Amino acid sequence: MNRPLMHHRYSSDMALLNTRAKKVAMLALLAVAALLALLLTDDYLQLLATGAATAIGIIGLNLATGYAGQVSLGHAFFLAIGAYTAAAISGDPHGRTIGLGITSILVWLPAAGLVAAAVGALVAPLAVRLRGLYLAIVTLGLVFVGGYVFGEWRELTGGSGIGRPAAVPELFGVRLDRSTALFTRDQQLYWLMLTLLVLFALAARNVARSRVGRAFNAIRDRDIAAGIMGINLARYKTIAFALSSFYAGCAGGLLFCITGYLTPDNFNLALSVVAIAMVLVGGAGTISGAVLGAFFFTLLSPLTKALPSLVPAVTDDATRTPNIFQLETVAYGALIVVFLVFEPRGLYGLWVRLRSYWKAWPFSY
Numbered sequence: 186m187n188r189p190l191m192h193h194r195y196s197s198d199m200a201l202l203n204t205r206a207k208k209v210a211m212l213a214l215l216a217v218a219a220l221l222a223l224l225l226t227d228d229y230l231q232l233l234a235t236g237a238a239t240a241i242g243i244i245g246l247n248l249a250t251g252y253a254g255q256v257s258l259g260h261a262f263f264l265a266i267g268a269y270t271a272a273a274i275s276g277d278p279h280g281r282t283i284g285l286g287i288t289s290i291l292v293w294l295p296a297a298g299l300v301a302a303a304v305g306a307l308v309a310p311l312a313v314r315l316r317g318l319y320l321a322i323v324t325l326g327l328v329f330v331g332g333y334v335f336g337e338w339r340e341l342t343g344g345s346g347i348g349r350p351a352a353v354p355e356l357f358g359v360r361l362d363r364s365t366a367l368f369t370r371d372q373q374l375y376w377l378m379l380t381l382l383v384l385f386a387l388a389a390r391n392v393a394r395s396r397v398g399r400a401f402n403a404i405r406d407r408d409i410a411a412g413i414m415g416i417n418l419a420r421y422k423t424i425a426f427a428l429s430s431f432y433a434g435c436a437g438g439l440l441f442c443i444t445g446y447l448t449p450d451n452f453n454l455a456l457s458v459v460a461i462a463m464v465l466v467g468g469a470g471t472i473s474g475a476v477l478g479a480f481f482f483t484l485l486s487p488l489t490k491a492l493p494s495l496v497p498a499v500t501d502d503a504t505r506t507p508n509i510f511q512l513e514t515v516a517y518g519a520l521i522v523v524f525l526v527f528e529p530r531g532l533y534g535l536w537v538r539l540r541s542y543w544k545a546w547p548f549s550y
Contacts, residue, residue, distance in 0.1 A: 193262050201390060208537060218379055222269050227371035234371065236483035237378035238439040241385045243463045243479040244472060245432020246328075250461070251469035252393060253425035254405030255312050259324035260433055260460040262331040265452035266304055267297035267434025268441050269341055271352035288353040288360075290377075294438055297352075300508065301434025302427045309423035316408065335449035350449030351441035374443055380438065382476070383501050385432065389471045392428065401425055405470075455514070461519045468533025477532040482517070 202208045213513025219471060222230060249255045274293040287293060311323050336345040343349035354361040354377060361373040392398050400421045403411035412418050441447040459482060467478020528534045 186368075200256040200386075201394075215383065219376070222368075222372045222375050227369055230369075230371040230451075231377040232376040232483060232487070233480075234378040234443050235440065236480040237375070237382040237468065238436055239463075240382055240476045240479035240482055241439065242433045242436030243460060243467070244385060244389045244428040245436065246460050247464050247467075247469065247472070248389060248392065248401070248432070249425045249429035250464055251471070251475070252398060252405060253422065254316075254408070255422060255425055255429075256317065256461075257322040257426075257429065258321050258454075258457045258461065259308075259322040259327035259331075259457040260325075261454070261541055262304060262327040262428075263301045263430045263433035264437035264440070264456070265331055265335055265435030265449070266430075267302045267333065268351065268452075269437075270300045270434065271297040271438030272441070272447065273341060274349065275352040279435050282339075282343050282349040288355040290352075290354050290356050293352050294435055297436040297438035301437070302431035305426040305430025305433075306423055308430075310419070312422040313419045314427055325454070325457070328452070328457055331452060332449060335452065342449050345449045348446055351447050352438050354439075354442045362445065378439060378443075381435075385435070386476065387470055389432070391525040392495040393472065397421065397424060402470075432455040433460060459502040459515075459517060462521050466520055466531050468531035471533045473536075474531050474533035477536075481532060485516075502547040 191263075202211060220338050221233065225233070242260065246257065246260050249257055271293040273283045274285050275288045275297055276282060276286070278286045307326070308327065312320055315323060317503045341349075354374065356377070359482060362370055364370045365373075369532055378508070393401075400411070400416050403414070403416055404418060404421055404425075442450075463478035463482050464475060465478075466481060468474020524531050530537065
């Protein structure tokens with residue numbers, strides 16, 4: 186009776202928030218998150234805004250990998266497509282790179298997602314023929330192809346090592362990347378990213394509990410059995426890749442609004458690996474897990490950047506410190522191994538354990 190994942194009615198299982206406690210807790214969490222903009226400094230708000238934008242992309246990857254079981258290592262490629270689509274639409278028409286001068290976020294954000302979704306739908310036929318490691322290797326190839334194309338397409342990207350300005354976040358004629366008399370730039374961007382994260386998370390949760398989401402779960406668990414039961418594998422795998430790519434494209438357009446600049450070097454293999462790590466550590470197959478994983482790694486980033494000064498170098502030169510990217514790779518790899526071995530459900534699984542213990546206390550067995 187007190188187990189939080191036990192449901193006695195179908196309506197309870199399908200409800201967005203099936204208890205009053207969850208509804209109150211969610212409202213309180215959103216209220217606290219909104220008020221943080223008035224309590225924290227701009228440095229922390231920028232970090233949280235980055236986490237919110239990243240979470241949108243990780244939710245998309247979780248729809249394909251966690252829910253539909255289509256392992257993709259090409260998420261950085263779709264992030265790049267969204268980022269450059271948004272930058273091209275909102276860019277200066279008279280600048281050194283392609284730009285249309287349409288700075289409204291209501292225009293370039295959906296466009297970034299739709300262009301990425303169209304490319305994802307073109308890649309989707311591979312998912313019908315391949316699965317598991319083979320599919321992962323094919324999607325990994327997209328990162329290398331995209332790295333070459335974006336590096337050479339200087340009219341769009343500005344070239345490797347040079348880059349171009351990111352998309353301009355303008356909403357109803359107000360530039361959100363500029364401070365006003367009332368609010369700072371980082372406060373406005375934080376509220377924007379938080380609002381969009383809530384909207385994208387709600388949309389993904391509704392997809393997950395719909396007929397499409399149930400088809401994703403069936404394909405993930407046993408795709409051959411799902412096909413025998415009448416589920417159109419080609420159709421639903423295409424939907425999974427298109428949805429995942431749409432979220433990635435939108436996240437790519439939003440993510441670099443915060444820094445204001447992007448280069449082709451931003452979209453490399455390490456970005457795709459970190460995205461997979463966020464899904465695994467947060468909790469595959471759950472929207473909450475994707476959000477937890479994105480914020481966990483984003484907030485962990487300042488700590489990993491401080492590691493080179495804390496870890497002694499194992500070299501003959503005592504003045505040399507370890508490379509930050511090497512240490513980040515080691516730290517992220519260790520986290521993946523630890524969670525896969527000790528808690529495969531990730532941070533979400535830890536939360537479920539804690540909640541179950543509290544609900545059943547003092548009879549926890």
